[in-house]
Amino acid sequence: MTSVLQYEHVTKSYGLFGRRVAALDDFSLEVERGEIFGFLGPNGAGKTTAIHLALGFMRASRGSGHMLGQPFGHAATRARVGFLAENVALYHRPANTLVKFYGALNGLRDHALARHVRVVLEAVEMTEYRDRNVGKFSRGMQQRIGLAQALVNDPELLILDEPTSALDPLGRIAVRELLLRARSAGKTIFLSSHLLSEVEMICDRVAVLVRGRLLRIGKTADLLERRGVAVIVARGISNTQFAGATAQEGLVTITVPRAAQRETIERIWSAGGDIVSVTPQRRTLEDLFVELAGTDQADNRGEDFYA
């Protein structure tokens, strides 16, 4: 695997002199080719700043980074990248003309441009609105056109900042499927989103950023596995024999530390019961997010915050 997006000890500070605030603090990250990478964090965590640095909208105060093998801000490289900004802002033109404009800015011409525009408008299900002015679209429709302009150059790397925030459930499903298809086609997707369930469903790896610092990074499945805890479901026993066990429709559920798993199973067998399942307990991404963001906020909160 090769990394398509790489941050190396990047710090980005705003403000002047003594009033400087670090939006990113010694931030390092690598996104590998062909993966969907979820980039999470509470508001003000520095996610958008990290994205803007990669695209060259701003310069790092310290550190450096590479996108598709070139330093951040390399204009020609952006022809191989698609970007959808949070709260996308578009010129008020007919959808077809607008997507064509953005495609042409990326160097597409003539038949190739016309074909790409047609394909992406189909992909975001906006073909029937192609001649209508984008200024008259709803937020959801504008977001679809935003996605179309990001896809028009058939990018190797797709950077999406809250791509589904204004979409209805059907729209979200359509975008999710589109992203999965893109991954199957070998594209890399860097996805910043607050919709954790969505990230959980499609992302191969996830990073959690809080106050400009990377708190956690790893494979989604690994991060969600709650290490050291297993859930045992058994039948043919009474729940009163096991501390904290619950019974429902003849099945007894026992949550035990992984160290006590074997012993508990043997006790169930000794009591004449049968094991139905043993599952390492998983948490949701929301649990992880709240745990990380909450811990950090508590660490940084003043003692008399509510005094």
Place this chain on the structure above:
Amino acid sequence: MKPVLLIGLNYVREQRWVVLSLALYPPAMLVLLRAFDAHLTPGDLSAFLQQQASFAVLFAVVFAASAINQDRRSRRILGVLSKAVRRSQYIAGLLLGVWLFIAIYTGAGLLTLAVISRDSAAHGFRLMLSAYVAAMASSAVTMFFTTFLPPFLATLVAGIFLGIPALLQMLRIPWPNYAAPAFVLMRDITLAPDYHLRPDILLLAVAHALVFWVLASVVFSYRDIAVSIE
């Protein structure tokens, strides 16, 4: 080159109602003047042209001052600069847009003049060509200042910068023409009764426009464009 053209045309398209309104002003004024005084003298027409020339420069400064800011405030700049567009191309595109707008404005004035008085058309062309080139240089100077100052301040500072020769002239301090070709062109347009083209000054003004485009591009390449500007 293509991105520059696309951004320039897009700018004119975004400003199309303003462009149209202002382009209709010269013919509307000339029609009104004709309606109230059927015998316009060459002097009247010359004064009208001088006024249009001054307006062209003024509009160039005002529009150049707000061009980047409009795109940043609306966040549409992110869509453009996330493509394979260099900052210098973006600045060149906006300048081209302002220049196209001024070309439409001065062209409308000239066309109307040609319809009303064919005899004054040649003189009008010389005058408007000079005003156009002065507007090119003035807008590039303003664009340079707007890369690091808010629009109002950029307009003010550009106005002061472009007007320094007037102050020096008042104080009888000698200054070289090549330092402020836009001022020389405008001075000649507004003060010289029988205006003659000065190709050397025209070329200098074009060179000024290019120099300030380069300066604006360099400064803008170091600017954080996504930071809130409010």
